[in-house]
Amino acid sequence: xxxxxxxxxxxxxxxxxxxxxxxxxxxxxxxxxxxxxxxxxxxxxxxxxxxxxxxxxxxxxxxxxxxxxxxxxxxxxxxxxxx
Amino acid sequence: xxxxxxxxxxxxxxxxxxxxxxxxxxxxxxxxxxxxxxxxxxxxxxxxxxxxxxxxxxxxxxxxxxxxxxxxxxxxxxxxxxxxxxxxxxxxxxxxxxxxxxxxxxxxxxxxxxxxxxxxxxxxxxxxxxxxxxxxxxxxxxxxxxxxxxxxxxxxxxxxxxxxxxxxxxxxxxxxxxxxxxxxxxxxxxxxxxxxxxxxxxxxxxxxxxxxxxxxxxxxxxxxxxxxxxxxxxxxxxxxxxxxxxxxxxxxxxxxxxxxxxxxxxxxxxxxxxxxxxxxxxxxxxxxxxxxxxxxxxxxxxxxxxxxxxxxxxxxxxxxxxxxxxxxxxxxxxxxxxxxxxxxxxxxxxxxxxxxxxxxxxxxxxxxxxxxxxxxxxxxxxxxxxxxxxxxxxxxxxxxxxxxxxxxxxxxxxxxxxxxxxxxxxxxxxxxxxxxxxxxxxxxxxxxxxxxxxxxxxxxxxxxxxxxxxxxxxxxxxxxxxxxxxxxxxxxxxxxxxxxxxxxxxxxxxx
Numbered sequence: 193x194x195x196x197x198x199x200x201x202x203x204x205x206x207x208x209x210x211x212x213x214x215x216x217x218x219x220x221x222x223x224x225x226x227x228x229x230x231x232x233x234x235x236x237x238x239x240x241x242x243x244x245x246x247x248x249x250x251x252x253x254x255x256x257x258x259x260x261x262x263x264x265x266x267x268x269x270x271x272x273x274x275x
Numbered sequence: 276x277x278x279x280x281x282x283x284x285x286x287x288x289x290x291x292x293x294x295x296x297x298x299x300x301x302x303x304x305x306x307x308x309x310x311x312x313x314x315x316x317x318x319x320x321x322x323x324x325x326x327x328x329x330x331x332x333x334x335x336x337x338x339x340x341x342x343x344x345x346x347x348x349x350x351x352x353x354x355x356x357x358x359x360x361x362x363x364x365x366x367x368x369x370x371x372x373x374x375x376x377x378x379x380x381x382x383x384x385x386x387x388x389x390x391x392x393x394x395x396x397x398x399x400x401x402x403x404x405x406x407x408x409x410x411x412x413x414x415x416x417x418x419x420x421x422x423x424x425x426x427x428x429x430x431x432x433x434x435x436x437x438x439x440x441x442x443x444x445x446x447x448x449x450x451x452x453x454x455x456x457x458x459x460x461x462x463x464x465x466x467x468x469x470x471x472x473x474x475x476x477x478x479x480x481x482x483x484x485x486x487x488x489x490x491x492x493x494x495x496x497x498x499x500x501x502x503x504x505x506x507x508x509x510x511x512x513x514x515x516x517x518x519x520x521x522x523x524x525x526x527x528x529x530x531x532x533x534x535x536x537x538x539x540x541x542x543x544x545x546x547x548x549x550x551x552x553x554x555x556x557x558x559x560x561x562x563x564x565x566x567x568x569x570x571x572x573x574x575x576x577x578x579x580x581x582x583x584x585x586x587x588x589x590x591x592x593x594x595x596x597x598x599x600x601x602x603x604x605x606x607x608x609x610x611x612x613x614x615x616x617x618x619x620x621x622x623x624x625x626x627x628x629x630x631x632x633x634x635x636x637x638x639x640x641x642x643x644x645x646x647x648x649x650x651x652x653x654x655x656x657x658x659x660x661x662x663x664x665x666x667x668x669x670x671x672x673x674x675x676x677x678x679x680x681x682x683x684x685x686x687x688x689x690x691x692x693x694x695x696x697x698x699x700x701x702x703x704x705x706x707x708x709x710x711x712x713x714x715x716x717x718x719x720x721x722x723x724x725x726x727x728x729x730x731x732x733x734x735x736x737x738x739x740x741x742x743x744x745x746x747x748x749x750x751x752x753x754x755x756x757x758x759x760x761x762x763x764x765x766x767x768x769x770x771x772x773x774x775x776x777x778x779x780x781x782x783x784x785x786x
Contacts, residue, residue, distance in 0.1 A: 211750040211762075225516055226406070228334075228359060231759060232515045232542060233697075233728065252547045256519045 279347035314345025325350035327375035350436035387415035451691035453704030457649035467642035468593035536698030563698030617641030694723035715741030
């Protein structure tokens with residue numbers, strides 16, 4: 193289960209933000225912001241994606257780098273919210 | 276005044292004052308001035324001549340600011356480039372301006388070796404990336420790390436070489452022909468434009484401005500220049516990726532001024548602001564594209580204590596019009612009147628001046644009318660034409676406006692087909708050229724379609740001989756070849772496109 197959270201986030205970003213067919217090309221710990229992986233519109237798309245996929249509600253004040261700046265952080269946040 | 280004197284005079288007045296806040300770093304005016312002197316000394320010691328172009332290819336950050344003022348102190352002309360510009364376009368621009376120096380955050384040795392081969396004018400290459408030092412690029416000879424430049428001993432500021440008729444910067448902007456053109460701005464142009472904007476915004480040294488717009492975009496660049504001129508504090512962010520982070524910064528730093536574009540304000544109008552103390556905000560500014568009236572109302576409700584300035588401009592004159600905030604309630608659709616010390620009027624195709632209610636091209640007169648396009652005399656002659664007095668030039672904006680009885684201007688449309696998405700200019704021709712590079716694409720057309728969040732979203736129509744080509748393939752290709760803001764939102768495949776008799780795609784029938 194835990195593995196699939198990371199995997200589905202990686203797949204979503206690769207296909208819908210980076211537009212790649214060959215998977216997510218970075219480490220799970222790579223910062224989205226420092227590497228220009230997402231912009232503000234992408235972050236809003238990511239929020240909608242995790243809300244719909246994992247059935248959680250993301251508050252505006254939770255949309256911060258601590259939760260949304262890498263695959264690792266986002267999956268940890270999703271898992272914590274789902275507990 | 277010279278542009279580097281914005282920094283030097285504020286340093287002389289308030290050396291210890293915080294000039295720049297960037298992430299966890301806080302730098303005083305004296306610290307920035309000292310580091311810019313070091314940077315200038317390095318450039319001069321390595322052969323930079325008066326008027327040489329210095330390209331700065333970095334995201335928003337302390338190093339970009341130091342490089343900019345260092346280039347000026349060395350007598351150079353700075354060229355800020357968007358950090359998401361792809362290699363081929365970067366090469367084109369560097370060769371267009373004949374860059375003698377570049378400060379870049381290249382990811383690998385190939386990048387720097389490629390630059391050395393493709394841009395013969397480059398004599399100086401400086402690397403900055405917090406994750407990787409230049410020492411890791413041993414196969415790129417001559418590359419030096421930014422930290423090494425800062426570590427060198429220097430003796431005060433370099434001897435002044437320039438006067439205010441010399442160029443301070445080139446600002447590259449998209450044009451309808453598809454090629455980026457460098458707008459030549461001399462020191463007196465920048466000094467005048469910053470002074471005029473500071474006047475109507477009423478800025479003082481107490482202002483703290485948060486800028487999350489790229490410094491490669493003149494709107495973002497001028498936040499830095501204006502703040503250093505009036506001796507305030509600039510809170511510089513890499514972007515508007517996390518609205519909560521920006522709102523926390525506004526609260527923490529007691530920010531008084533916040534410049535945005537419609538996409539940013541669209542996000543803010545849907546964000547819950549209740550948990551933030553934003554009472555320090557004195558003003559918000561919008562330009563690059565018109566704010567929908569519904570957003571203006573929402574912003575006034577969400578930021579009741581802040582004045583909202585609707586503005587209009589183009590890189591060729593920096594800022595052109597602004598609406599005094601007290602007029603916003605009466606004419607929310609207007610972008611106002613000429614900025615202080617300048618004048619504008621409307622002309623028809625035959626050069627006749629037009630009156631209230633009539634629609635015509637906006638013409639601009641003032642010291643903010645820049646010096647033309649670098650290396651592009653024909654484009655310069657079309658945009659900058661003879662003015663009222665001998666040897667004077669006025670700027671023909673290419674934008675159609677109307678004026679009301681009381682002299683306030685309203686944007687109607689562009690004369691060309693440039694798209695404004697996220698506040699950035701996108702040239703359909705440039706993107707179409709990229710699309711033709713995809714194997715199998717036989718015809719391509721790019722248009723802008725209305726979008727609540729983006730202003731205009733980019734939509735591409737493609738005729739393709741390869742049935743296997745997918746929407747995703749097109750997007751992948753674009754992502755690899757153009758800046759992030761130019762990647763289309765929609766891709767539509769067609770078996771054919773409507774054409775005019777002269778063989779051009781009839782875009783007016785696409786939607």
